Amino acid sequence: MKITKKKLELAVEKEIISQDQAENLFEFIKGLPSTGPSFDFTHVLYYMGGLIAIGAMTLFMNLGWESFGGWGIFFISLAYAGIGFTLSNNFQKKGHAIPAGICATFVVALTPLAIYGFQQAMGWWPDDTPYKEYHQYIKWHWIFLEFGTLAVGAVIVYIYRYPFLILPISVTLWYMSMDIAAMIAGGRPDFELRSLVSMWFGFANILFAFWVDLRSRKSGDYAFWLYLFGVIAFWGGMTSQHSDSELSKFIYCCVNLLLIGTGVIIIRRVFVVFGAIGCSIYLGHLAREVFENSWLFPIALSAIGLCIIYLGLLWQKNEARITLKVRSYLPLKLRELLSERTA
Numbered sequence: 157m158k159i160t161k162k163k164l165e166l167a168v169e170k171e172i173i174s175q176d177q178a179e180n181l182f183e184f185i186k187g188l189p190s191t192g193p194s195f196d197f198t199h200v201l202y203y204m205g206g207l208i209a210i211g212a213m214t215l216f217m218n219l220g221w222e223s224f225g226g227w228g229i230f231f232i233s234l235a236y237a238g239i240g241f242t243l244s245n246n247f248q249k250k251g252h253a254i255p256a257g258i259c260a261t262f263v264v265a266l267t268p269l270a271i272y273g274f275q276q277a278m279g280w281w282p283d284d285t286p287y288k289e290y291h292q293y294i295k296w297h298w299i300f301l302e303f304g305t306l307a308v309g310a311v312i313v314y315i316y317r318y319p320f321l322i323l324p325i326s327v328t329l330w331y332m333s334m335d336i337a338a339m340i341a342g343g344r345p346d347f348e349l350r351s352l353v354s355m356w357f358g359f360a361n362i363l364f365a366f367w368v369d370l371r372s373r374k375s376g377d378y379a380f381w382l383y384l385f386g387v388i389a390f391w392g393g394m395t396s397q398h399s400d401s402e403l404s405k406f407i408y409c410c411v412n413l414l415l416i417g418t419g420v421i422i423i424r425r426v427f428v429v430f431g432a433i434g435c436s437i438y439l440g441h442l443a444r445e446v447f448e449n450s451w452l453f454p455i456a457l458s459a460i461g462l463c464i465i466y467l468g469l470l471w472q473k474n475e476a477r478i479t480l481k482v483r484s485y486l487p488l489k490l491r492e493l494l495s496e497r498t499a
Contacts, residue, residue, distance in 0.1 A: 199254060206258030210265045210324075217269070217288045226277030229287075233270035237263045244316065257318030264324045267308045268301035275300065294350075296339040302332045319376040326361075326381035330389050333357030351396035358390025369422070373493040384426050391415070391430040395437065402446070409438035423494065 365382030412434030419427025
């Protein structure tokens with residue numbers, strides 16, 4: 157929760173603290189070093205500049221770089237990485253955690269380009285696919301770039317320990333799920349196989365994110381990006397499955413409801429957002445196909461919606477008591493995690 161001057165003034169009005177205490181507390185909080193991201197102009201500039209630099213070496217890479225040849229690409233990548241390390245270390249010494257983390261992330265994002273250049277130089281690249289297609293097409297031989305990125309990312313995370321570093325690692329894991337499917341199928345896999353691999357890989361990624369969440373509960377939020385891309389892969393793969401069975405579609409809705417419940421429990425909005433989209437897709441299916449000519453369906457759906465709103469009111473009145481009771485049955489580490497997230 158962000159403490160603002162307005163909230164402190166409300167505490168003064170309620171006679172919880174004095175006016176002098178409020179002013180002194182606000183000045184003290186304002187003087188603390190900022191290590192976490194916030195939505196202010198300084199941080200917007202940090203992330204905008206960092207994402208432009210990262211995008212230049214990844215998403216926006218063009219064919220012009222192929223003229224440098226394999227060794228050229230490799231050594232230019234190393235030079236850029238050296239600049240990234242230097243900036244990250246300088247920012248870290250000065251206590252600027254956000255730009256330090258962004259520059260370290262820039263180094264991780266350079267890794268697949270450097271590996272590509274090295275493979276080209278050594279004559280190990282299997283076809284004429286240029287690097288610019290790494291973020292566009294699924295191919296089995298991207299797997300070497302991905303393993304290298306994960307290895308370098310793990311080392312840099314261990315050294316710098318900035319949560320933003322998990323972003324390129326999460327994206328790489330997501331790409332890897334699709335490329336592994338291509339490798340299993342011996343080329344471009346059929347849509348059904350890609351969906352299955354994506355779903356199960358995403359599920360494994362979510363479990364890994366939960367483990368990271370527990371381990372880092374008293375430090376930074378290292379699990380955010382893992383959860384995001386894990387849920388995207390799992391939900392996207394599950395939603396892409398085709399079935400003519402109404403039972404399967406109902407189970408799909410139940411899984412999405414479970415996602416919503418999980419998101420509420422562990423306080424992760426990404427679960428709630430995708431779960432709500434999935435439930436809406438199922439309700440749309442019912443409206444278009446199952447109850448296409450039924451006048452009762454919209455009325456019943458409206459009644460269900462109003463009941464859910466009423467349940468929300470009941471939950472708001474009893475949330476503290478129910479939460480305290482439920483958490484008493486949870487393992488200590490999970491209780492500490494939830495306490496950190498709601499603090």
